[in-house]
Amino acid sequence: MKLPSALxxxxxxxxxxxxxxxxxxxxxxxxxxKPITMIVPFGPGGTSDIMARILAKxxxxxxxxxxxxxNKAGAGGAIGMTQLKRSAADGYTVxxxxxxxxxxxxxxxxxxYTYQDFDHVCATYSVPLMxxxxxxxxxxxxxxxxxxxxxxPGKLTYGSSGHGTLLHLAMEMLMDQAGATALHVPxxxxxxxVTDLMGKQIMVFNExxxxxKRYKLRPLxxxxxxxxxxxxxxxxxKEAGWSINASIWGGLIAPKGLPKEAIGALxxxxxxxxxSDAYRADVEPLDTPAYYMDSQAFAAFAQDQFNMYGxxxxxxxxxxxx
Numbered sequence: 045m046k047l048p049s050a051l052x053x054x055x056x057x058x059x060x061x062x063x064x065x066x067x068x069x070x071x072x073x074x075x076x077x078k079p080i081t082m083i084v085p086f087g088p089g090g091t092s093d094i095m096a097r098i099l100a101k102x103x104x105x106x107x108x109x110x111x112x113x114x115n116k117a118g119a120g121g122a123i124g125m126t127q128l129k130r131s132a133a134d135g136y137t138v139x140x141x142x143x144x145x146x147x148x149x150x151x152x153x154x155x156x157y158t159y160q161d162f163d164h165v166c167a168t169y170s171v172p173l174m175x176x177x178x179x180x181x182x183x184x185x186x187x188x189x190x191x192x193x194x195x196x197p198g199k200l201t202y203g204s205s206g207h208g209t210l211l212h213l214a215m216e217m218l219m220d221q222a223g224a225t226a227l228h229v230p231x232x233x234x235x236x237x238v239t240d241l242m243g244k245q246i247m248v249f250n251e252x253x254x255x256x257k258r259y260k261l262r263p264l265x266x267x268x269x270x271x272x273x274x275x276x277x278x279x280x281x282k283e284a285g286w287s288i289n290a291s292i293w294g295g296l297i298a299p300k301g302l303p304k305e306a307i308g309a310l311x312x313x314x315x316x317x318x319x320s321d322a323y324r325a326d327v328e329p330l331d332t333p334a335y336y337m338d339s340q341a342f343a344a345f346a347q348d349q350f351n352m353y354g355x356x357x358x359x360x361x362x363x364x365x366x
Contacts, residue, residue, distance in 0.1 A: 075135055075303070075305050075306045075309055076107055076108065076109035076135065076136065076306075076309065077109070078109065078136060079109055079110045079111070079112055079136075080107075080109050080110070080111045080112070080135070080136050080137070080138060081111075081112050081114050081136065081137045081138070082096060082099075082100050082111050082112065082113050082114065082138050082139060082140060082296075083114050083116050083124050083127060083128045083131075083137065083138070083139040083140070084096045084113055084114065084115050084116070084124060084139070084140045085116060085117065085121035085122070085123065085124025085125050085128075085139070085140070085142065085145045086115065086117050086121060086124070086142070087115055087117040088115050091252065091254075091292070091330075091332070092140060092142050092294060093113070093115060094330065095140070095168065095169055095294055095327070095330075095332060096113055096140040096294075097113050098323070098326045098327060099140070099168055099296065099314075099317065100112070100113050101326075102317035102318075102320065102322065102323045102326075103310075103313050103314070103317055105317075105322075106313040106316050106317055107309065107310075107313045111138075119149075119155075120144060120145060120149050120206065120208075120209075121142060121144055121145025121146075121149060122145060122149050122155045122156075122157075124139065124145065125139070125145045125146065125149075125155070125157055126155070126156055126157060128162070128297070128298075128299060129156075129157045129161045129162065129299060129300075130299075131299050132299065133163075133298065133299040133300060133301035133302050133303075134302075134303070134306070135298065135302055135303060135305075135306025135307070135309075135310065137298070137299065138165070138296055138297065138298045138310065139162075139296075139297050139298065140294055140295075140296065140297075141162070141164070141294060141295050141296070141297040141346070142292070142293070142294045143210055143291075143292055143293050143294070143349065144209055144210060144292075146159050146162075146297075146346060146350075147159055147346060147349045147350040147353055147354075148208055148209065148210065148213070148353055148357070149208070150350070151208075151350065151353055151354040151357045151358075151363070152207075152208040152357055152362060152363060152364055153363075153364045158350070159343075159346040159347060159350050160300075161299075161300050162297040162298065162299065162300055163297060163298045163299070163300055163301070163302040163307060163339070163343075164295065164296075164297050164339050164342040164343040164346060165295070165296040165297060165298060165302075165307060165310045165311055165314060165339050165342070166295055166296050166310070166311055166314035166315065166318075166336060166337060166338060166339060166342055167293060167294070167295035167335060167336060167337035167341070167342045167345065168294055168295045168296060168314065168318060168334065168335065168336065169293060169294050169295075169327065169332050169333070169334065169335050170291045170292070170293040170294075170335040171252050171253065171291060171292055171293075171331060171332045171333075172253075172266050172267045172268035172272070172289070172290060172291045172292075173210065173211065173214050173250040173251065173252065173266070173267045173290045173291065173292065174250065174251065174252065174253045174255075174256055174263050174264075174265070174266045174267070174275075174278065175189070175248060175249075175250050175263070175264040175265050175266075175267070175281075176248070176249065176250070176251065176255070176256045176261040176262060176263050176264060177241070177247065177248050177261065177262050177264060178241055178242060178261060178262065179260065179261070179262050181247070181248075181262060183247070183248065183264065184264075185264055185265070185279075185284065186218075186264050186265045186279075186281060186284040186286070187284055189247075189248060189264065190218075190222045190224055192247075193219065193222070193224035193225065193226050194222070194223070194224045197224070197225045198225050198226065198227055199226075199227065200224075200225075200226035200227065200247055200248070201226070201227045201229055201245070201246040201247050201248075202215050202226055202227070202228060202229065202246060202247065202248045202249050202250075203229050203230070203231050203237040203240060203241065203246045203248075203249035204228060204229075204230055204231065204237075204249060204250070205230070205231060205232070205233070205234065205237070206230045206231070206232070207228075207230050207362070208357065208362055210290055210292055211249065211250050211251060212228060212230070213290070213353065213356060213357070213360075213362075214250045214267055214288065214290035215228070215249075215250055216228075216356075216360055216362075217288050217290070217356065218281070218286055218288060220360065221286050221287070221288065222286070229245075229246050234251055234255050237249050237251070238255070238259050238261075241261070248264075250267065250290070252292060252331065252332070253266070253272060253274065253275060253331040254330060254331045254332075257331070263275060263278045264278075265278065265279050265280060265281050265283075265284055266278055266279075266280050266281065267280075267281050267288055267289060267290035267291070268280055268281070268282075268289055268291065269282050269289065272331070274331055293335070295337070295342055296310065296314060298310075307339060311338060311339050314336070315336060315338070318334040318335075318336045319334075319336070
């Protein structure tokens with residue numbers, strides 16, 4: 045008996061609908077089955093790029109797939125983050141999250157995304173900023189810097205990597221707590237800041253500990269509650285009497301809606317990589333030790349950071365007018 049064509053079409057459609065979820069489930073169960081792209085929202089050679097490539101190397105050794113790093117710089121990291129947001133949420137495009145592009149930039153200007161547009165897989169590193177000056181600077185401590193700023197309102201000059209960056213905000217938090225003022229001088233790179241610091245164009249700046257070591261600068265304090273193992277003689281800001289924590293952190297994120305199989309595989313790979321001796325051997329010479337948080341903890345941390353710095357940025361009047 046020949047079935048009506050309409051009935052045949054209906055049966056075929058029903059069979060296709062029944063099979064489709066099984067096909068998708070099978071694909072997810074085999075994740076990853078092809079190379080994964082990791083978007084880095086900054087150019088090659090910087091801390092973020094270096095940490096991303098180390099992570100990609102060790103994830104590739106754990107997962108049955110190669111991870112290819114793709115640099116998408118511009119607009120303080122917003123271009124790369126926007127591309128990541130618009131990518132398919134299938135686990136084959138992931139990204140390196142960094143505090144600046146993920147939580148600071150959206151609080152300062154309209155970026156078209158927030159931390160809520162991403163699934164957080166794992167945090168991988170966190171390094172506190174360090175205040176530093178030249179070896180011949182008259183400043184021997186944070187107290188010296190504060191005293192000068194109070195005695196000479198607006199005359200203390202300090203550099204940063206740009207308006208609204210953590211380097212900028214850390215100093216503004218200190219000046220705010222101390223009831224002092226200073227002149228902010230933004231730069232495009234740490235190298236430019238070092239050049240002007242050596243040339244006495246600025247007096248001080250905050251950067252990662254590696255910069256202090258590389259350029260033989262005098263570290264005054266670290267923006268954390270505890271001293272760094274590699275710098276046991278450098279006091280904390282807290283020891284100087286100021287309650288400020290300012291760390292540059294990063295981790296693995298993906299477009300919102302990542303399949304649970306993919307996020308589980310990536311999270312497990314992150315944990316395995318960061319706990320390995322090989323990973324630690326790669327990152328510890330960079331003064332950027334492994335710092336692991338799972339997906340749930342990392343998502344909650346990003347929200348807390350966005351709320352905290354968003355309030356600060358508003359209070360200091362750093363929100364850009366649209």
